[in-house]
Amino acid sequence: MVLRSIGLGLFIIFVYWLSSHAPGMHMLFFPTLGAFGFLFITRSPGMPELVGIAGGAVLSSVVGTLAYTVNNGMASLFVSTLFTIWLVRRLKLNAPPIVAVSLIPFFAHPELPWVAPLSVALSLAGLVAVLGFVYVVERVMARMEAAKLQLGQGVRMDVDQ
Template sequence: MKIKVVFVCTYIMLIYWLSLHVSFLDTLFFPTIGAFSFLFVSRSFRYAELGKITLGAVISSAIGTLLYSVYPSPVSLFVNVLITIWLITKFKWNAPPIVAVSLIPFFSHSSHHWIIPASVCAALLGLMLVLFAAERAERGWGNVTAVWLGSKRVPETEKLDAASR
C-alpha cells in the first residue's frame, strides 16, 4: 500500500502543477481528487467498481454544470445535491466524494465550466491508471526485495495450486 500512496501523491502533485501552469487545464485539479484518491487506495475495489464510481462522478459533475448554467443559485445547488444523492443511492456508487464533485461549478471561478465534467473524467481515469501502475510496481518490487533478501518468491499460481490440493 505504501507504493500506491507515493504514486497517488505524485499524481496529485502533477495534476496540481498542470492546473497552475496550463490555463485551459485550470479545472483539472479539484480538492476532491484527494478524497477519491484516499477512497481508491484504502479500499480494495475491482476496476469495474472504480469505473462505476468514476462514471458517477462525471455524470454528477455534468448535472451540476448543467444546473449552474441554467440558473446559478442556491436553489439549483439544492436540486443538484438532491439529484446527486438520489443517483448515488439508486446506483449504489458508495462514494460520497461524488456529491462534492457535483458542486465544483458552484465554486469554480473558471470561465470554462463545460470542461469540468471532462476534467473530472480525465483526473479520475488518470488516478485509476496510476493505481494500476502502482499495483504492477508493488508486484515487481516484491520480487526485487525477495531477491535482495535471498528468498524465493512463490508465484500466485503455485500458491493457488497448492491450496487446491
C-alpha cells in the same frame, strides 16, 4: 499501501503543477481529487469498481454543471445535491466524494459549461490509470517476493538433505 500513497501523492503533485502552469487547465485540480485517491488506495477496489466510481463522478459533474447552467442560485444547488445523492444511492457507488464533485461549478464558476465535466473526467481517468499501474506493480512485486521465498525454501531443503 506505501507504494499506493506515493503514487497518489505524485499524481496529485503532477495535476496541481499542470493545472497551475498550463493555460486552460486550472480546473483539473480540485480538492475532491485527493478524496477519490484516498478512497481508491484504502479500499483496494477492482478496476470495474474504480471505473464505476469515476464514471459516477463524471455523471454527477454533468448534473451539477447542467443545474448551474440553468440557474446558478441556491435552488439549482439544492436540486443538484439531492439528485446526486439519489444517483449515488441508486447506482450503489458508496463514494461520498461524488456528491462534492457535482458542486464544482457552483464554486469554480467555469466560463464554458463543458469544462467542469471534462476536467473531472480527465483527472479521474489519470488517477485510475496511475493507480492501475501501481496495483500492477504491487502484484508483480508480491509475485517476485513469493518466488524468492519459494526459491529460498527449495535451497534450504537441498542443503538439509
